[in-house]
Amino acid sequence: MPKYVAFLRAINVGGHTVKMDHLRRLFEALGFTNVETFIASGNVIFDAKSKTTSALEPKIEKHLGKVLGYEVRTFVRAASELAAVANHKPFSETELEAAGHTLYVGFMAGKPGNEAIKKLLSLSSAKDDFAVHGHEVYWLCRARFSESAVSGALLEKTLGMRATFRNVNTVRRLAAKYS
Secondary structure, three states, rough: OOEEEEEEOOOOEEOOOHHHHHHHHHHHHHOOOOEOOOOOOEEEEEEEOOOOHHHHHHHHHHHHHHHHHOOEEEEEEEHHHHHHHHOOOOOHHHHOOOOOOEEEEEOOOOOOOOHHHHHHHHOOOOEEEEEEEOOOEEEOOOHHHHOOOHHHHHHHHHHOOOEEEEEEHHHHHHHHOOO
8 A cells, every 4th residue: 555644734733733642543443554655744744545645635624623623734644755856956055054044845736837936936035935746846945944034824825725844854854664
């Protein structure tokens, strides 16, 4: 069975607290197997018979919304897709390895259109830079997160679509463990 990683938006932020053992049981109730969680920020690894992430996302969202009582946007990637996301280098090695620079990966349900990408790139500054590759947006923050004028909410508004962001180190650790 294929292995997938679900990146959940609105888990253990904004007053929505979900224990990881409960989250695992919610995924098992959907018939998924080998369910694991990775750090308590809404990363769930599981095996499923489904061959398409587009079939899994609405199924998980509907179930979580019903049980938890609020919308939980879900972005699913196959383990092989996650490896490609983790290995993608949207910026130079110098930029990626510079002290104080952090790369975030935003997972989206689809590819943003050209106009949305143009708007996103207009947010680039000395502190923040962006790149889009496939269904992911890469955000290079050259300062502390709290010092940036950019937020996940602003990026979602600019792109016109929902997303959930993870530090690239989390993405790489997941890819190394499950790919």
